[in-house]
Amino acid sequence: MRRVLVTGGCGFIGCNFLRLMVRERPETEWVNLDALTYAGWLENTEDFADAPNYRFVHGSIEDAQLVEALFSGGFDAVVNFAAESHVDRSIAGPRVFVETNVLGTQNLLEAARRHGVSRFLQISTDEVYGSLGPDDPPFTEETPLRPNSPYAASKASADLLCRAYHKTYGMDVLITRCSNNYGPYQYPEKLIPSFIRHALRDEPVPLYGDGMNVRDWLHVEDHCRAVALVLERGRPGRVYNVGGGNEHTNLEITRIVLDALGKPHDLISFVTDRPGHDRRYATDSSLLRRELGWRQEHPFERGIRETVAWYVENAAWAEKVSAGLAG
Numbered sequence: 001m002r003r004v005l006v007t008g009g010c011g012f013i014g015c016n017f018l019r020l021m022v023r024e025r026p027e028t029e030w031v032n033l034d035a036l037t038y039a040g041w042l043e044n045t046e047d048f049a050d051a052p053n054y055r056f057v058h059g060s061i062e063d064a065q066l067v068e069a070l071f072s073g074g075f076d077a078v079v080n081f082a083a084e085s086h087v088d089r090s091i092a093g094p095r096v097f098v099e100t101n102v103l104g105t106q107n108l109l110e111a112a113r114r115h116g117v118s119r120f121l122q123i124s125t126d127e128v129y130g131s132l133g134p135d136d137p138p139f140t141e142e143t144p145l146r147p148n149s150p151y152a153a154s155k156a157s158a159d160l161l162c163r164a165y166h167k168t169y170g171m172d173v174l175i176t177r178c179s180n181n182y183g184p185y186q187y188p189e190k191l192i193p194s195f196i197r198h199a200l201r202d203e204p205v206p207l208y209g210d211g212m213n214v215r216d217w218l219h220v221e222d223h224c225r226a227v228a229l230v231l232e233r234g235r236p237g238r239v240y241n242v243g244g245g246n247e248h249t250n251l252e253i254t255r256i257v258l259d260a261l262g263k264p265h266d267l268i269s270f271v272t273d274r275p276g277h278d279r280r281y282a283t284d285s286s287l288l289r290r291e292l293g294w295r296q297e298h299p300f301e302r303g304i305r306e307t308v309a310w311y312v313e314n315a316a317w318a319e320k321v322s323a324g325l326a327g
C-alpha cells in the first residue's frame with residue numbers, strides 16, 4: 001500500500017497504531033485526519049510527527065468538503081479509528097456520538113466509494129454485541145448485535161453501514177470488533193488511567209456499582225497488530241473479533257492497579273452504578289487466529305505492570321491532557 005488514511009490517529013489506539021506503522025512500513029505514507037477533540041492530542045504523535053512518511057491533517061471526518069479534497073489525493077486504504085468513545089459521555093449527550101460515529105463514518109464510506117479506494121477498515125468494538133451472562137460463551141462474529149448504550153448503538157449503526165456498502169456497492173470493507181484496550185496514551189477518563197490518576201494523588205478511586213462487571217482486557221499493541229493484519233490480509237466483507245481472553249472484574253483491576261502502585265485497597269470507593277451498565281464482555285478471537293495467524297504478544301500481568309509504570313513516568317502528560325476533567 002502506498003498511501004493510507006488513518007482517522008483519529010491522535011487518540012489512544014490510533015496513535016499507538018501509527019507509532020508502529022510509521023516505523024515498520026516506511027514505504028507507505030500514513031495520513032492522519034483528526035479533529036483534535038478533548039480526546040485527541042498532538043503530543044500523542046510527537047515522537048513520529050517529523051517522519052518523512054507521516055502527515056497530519058487537522059479536520060473532522062464529517063466535513064464533506066475537506067474529506068472530498070483529501071481523497072482527491074488518492075488513498076489505497078482507510079482505517080477509521082475516529083470516534084466519540086466514552087460510554088458515560090454518550091449517556092450524558094448522545095447526539096455527537098451519532099454525528100461522529102454514524103454520519104462521519106458514512107461520509108468516509110461515501111468518499112471511499114466515489115474515489116475507488118480499495119480497502120476500508122472500520123474499527124469497531126465488542127460492545128455492539130451487548131452484555132453476556134456469567135456462563136454465556138464469548139461473543140463470536142455471529143453473535144447478534146444488541147447494543148445497550150448510545151455509544152454502542154452508534155458503533156453498531158456504523159458497522160451496519162459498512163456492511164451495506166460492501167453488499168450494495170461491492171466495496172472491500174472490513175470490520176474489527178475489539179474488547180477493552182489498555183496501554184500507554186489512553187485518555188485519563190477511562191477506567192485504568194483514571195484509577196491510576198486518582199491513586200497517584202491518594203484520592204478515592206471511584207468504582208461503579210458492586211465492581212463485579214467483567215471486561216476482557218487486551219494490550220493496545222496487540223490490538224494494533226490485529227488491525228495491521230486485517231488491513232493487509234483480511235478477507236473483504238469479513239468481521240474479525242479481537243479479544244484478550246483476560247476476563248477480570250473491575251474490582252480485580254482496581255486491586256491490581258493499586259498493588260502495582262503500592263497503594264492501599266481502602267482507596268476504593270463504590271459509587272452509584274452507570275445506567276444500563278453491561279455486566280460482562282468476552283470476545284472469541286479464534287477466526288482472527290485461524291485465518292490470519294494473530295497471536296497476543298503482551299501477557300496481561302506484564303502488560304498491566306508496564307502500563308502502570310508508563311503512567312507514573314508520564315504523569316505530566318496525564319495531568320496536561322486531563323486538565324479539563326472533573327474529579
Ligand code: NAD
Pocket residue numbers: 007008009010011012013014033034035036037038039040041059060061062080081082083084085086100104123124125126155177178179180181182186187
Ligand atoms: P479516543 O477517544 O482515545 O480517540 C478518538 C480520536 O478520534 C481522538 O483523537 C479524537 O480527536 C478523534 N475524533 C473524534 N471525533 C472526530 C471527528 N469527527 N473527526 C476526526 N477525528 C475525530 O478513542 P480510542 O480509545 O482510541 O478508540 C479508537 C477507536 O477504537 C474507536 O472507534 C473506538 O470505538 C474503538 N475501540 C476502542 C476500544 C477501547 O478500549 N478504547 C475498544 C474497542 C474499540
